[in-house]
Amino acid sequence: MFEIAGHTMGTPEYTVKEALKLFHEIGADGAEIVVQDGYKSGIPCDCDEKTLSEIRSCAEENKIKIIALTPYNSRFNSLDEETRLSEVAAIEKVIDYCDFLGAKYIRIYGGNLSAGESDHLEEKRNKLIESLRYLGEKAAQKGVTLVVENHFNTMTLTAKQSADLIRDVDCPAVRILYDQANLTFTGNEAYKEAIELQKGLIGHMHVKDLVFHEGNTEFKSSDVSHPDESERNVYTRIVGEGIVPWPEILRRVKETGYTGWLSLEYERRWHPDDIPDASIGMKKSVEYLHKVLGNL
Helix, strand or coil, X not given: CCEEEEEHHHCCCCCHHHHHHHHHHCCCCEEEEEECCXXXXXXXXXXXXXXXXXXXXXXXXXXXXXXXXXXXXXXXXXXCHHHHHHHHHHXXXXXXXXXXXXXXXXXXXXXXXXXXXXXXXHHHHHHHHHXXXXXXXXXXXXXXXXXXECCCCCCCCCHHHHHHHHHHHCCCCEEEEECHHHHHHCCCCCHHHHHHHHCCCEEEEEECEEEEECCECCCCCCCCCCCCHHHCCEEEECCCCCCCCHHHHHHHHHHCCCCCEEEECCCCCCCCCCCCCHHHHHHHHHHHHHHHHHCC
């Protein structure tokens, strides 16, 4: 049945170990941890065994399962082979970190594609498929699954693009990370269509909430990780206080066979003025999800 994970995107004021303790205190079952240099609530890209051991011990002490790692590499579709292979090598390290920490999933971007980019799309998509097949085989050897997110400025912007890509990659260890909030604010599929298109292919889910800026629903972003403040068309919200219909979404994904992890991608790292500290807002989000799940 569904389990709830805190995401360290939501804990920029905390170290990873402090975040793990917080997740236990607010009633979460697991953790999704950022892998990126220079972020307080993340694991460095070149992480030593001592640091990993301390994080693993802290998770065990707090009865938190480290379920997923989230690196920020994206150029798996680059036509520059040196760049592409460097990104692939970075994920191979993360696969090893998963093996050490017991994590089962790695969040993956579906390549890097600027808005409106139209040159060499087929070649770039073929490079993305090549990268994901190779990494999927490596991940499978360690019992890890790569989950490719529905995400702007990538080649998996829409649910349809995501499903088509995963079928073409044709590797059991490469699945979809379903993010309905991303699909919503980019103006793509509503939840019924998104779930139907991705049915049987979803390996992981992100949960977050939002409201649109008044009179502004058009989305754009100059960066793959997050839009600049000047580009935003939404405000992020505590789950249950926005427009994303989570009771209906969770009922539907359950009916189609998904009962895995729900990772609270609480976006305080990017938008701290929108939402309170995770000890308040993520806690409310966990409580809301428990209520929704209890009614399914």
